[in-house]
Amino acid sequence: MIERWALVSGLLGDLETYDLIQRDLKKTRGVTSLFVLGDLVGPERNCDALLDRLKNPHRGDLKPDCIYGWWEEQLLAERGFRGERKADALRLSQGEDAVNALLNTVNPSHLNWLASLQFGFIELDCALIHGSSSDVGDNLTSETSPLILLDRLTRLNVNRLFTARSTKQFHLELTGGGINSQVKDLNGKREQQQEVPKRSVIGIGAGVHYTLYDVGSDKTHFLTAGSKTNPKRKGFA
């Protein structure tokens, strides 16, 4: 069977949005996998109901494969699951109130499950990560230097990197180019030429904005849950 993946992130405890996406997926032909690329939790609302649903899918739900995102990293750090590190990034950017708000949105009974989530998945020649191979908080956008995007792809030796941290939907394809390098050492000089490999970075969106990826044809479809968007119109090969 030709695989079609659904890629979701940034639910931030919003069960209603997740339910909307699940209903969309039931009506969409051929979706074989659902990947939730982190930020399951957030500081705005109680996240327990969503976490319960992700852990125990309803009958007919597409079973989600989840990884942790930036908000989980902050929560787990503050709860002592990351050694000596605390939620420093959150504290620095949004203050102590945000840290306390986050702690109050997740029942501690979910922490072990959240701590068991992986940093990312490698599926075929694709990496599925909340941020990037560099860091869970790495904010890759269509504005990020292609040199940095190429580095993030190279670190994992994958052809496609699906990222969620920016919350944006984009598909940036590296289509060509190259570089010359000359190395001089005690044995003399040598020249090297290297071409840019054909690789892509795909921002999958957040919340109601999610992405379908057709593995066989390498097409992405940027969708909004609950809208009547036809995946064929938004496809990008």
Next chain:
Amino acid sequence: MNHAIISCLHANLPAVEAVLNDIDRQGIKTITCLGDLVGYGPQPNEVVELIRKRGIATCQGCWDEDIIDGLNACECSYPSQLAERRGHLAHQWTDDQLTDENKSFLANLPTSLRRDRLLFVHGSPNSQHEYLLPDMDAFAALERVETAGADILFCGHTHQPYVRELRGGSIHVRLQNADHDSGQREELTLPMRKIVNAGSVGEPRHGTTNATYVIHNDATDEVEIKEVAYDVGRTCQAIVEAGLPKVFAWRLSHGFEFAEQAEDASHVCER
């Protein structure tokens, strides 16, 4: 003006003295050290004290960091259990020998030094443990220099001196956003950048027993890789007398070694 860059001294006093004499003979006043003052070698206090006495600007190496913070690097550090055991022995011995004052000096070294468009680090701008090998992916190499905001990146850690010039680069992209039906195309022209690896004073791995360092002229950007012979036998004898693993003396006397460098040098340490 010429300035000299030295790295990876590894507690080898005869090698350090020979290199500093060579630099002094050329009248070079500015010296920058890229760390790893200690580790493997038999004279950690003597080498640290010489660098302190000379007031040489120094950034912290991976060994300097490990002596202070303890060994907690990820499994990338050693290619075998034997190499790891030897490394731990050397770590313990160095930790026992170093005075509190010298440990405090190592603890307070910066991880990088910057002079205008020149950046000095031990491994890479990302980590003291990352190897920038001469043949690593050229785009990844350029990314390290460019992201750090430098024109020339001086590093060590590999113990292999080289100068790598990255030029004539470009990347073509096609972008599709959710609200655009057709992809827009762009071409990014990449800047010319240079990586200069100073090799190793105290534990060379480039094929001969000579210590290496580099001289950079900041007016012309010319870089010269220098080799300096020193009394290898004196260091080897001191290694054996100190009770350090004899293989450290053997590899110094042969000018190469197979151990203590991760097999997958492109691996980025997750420490």
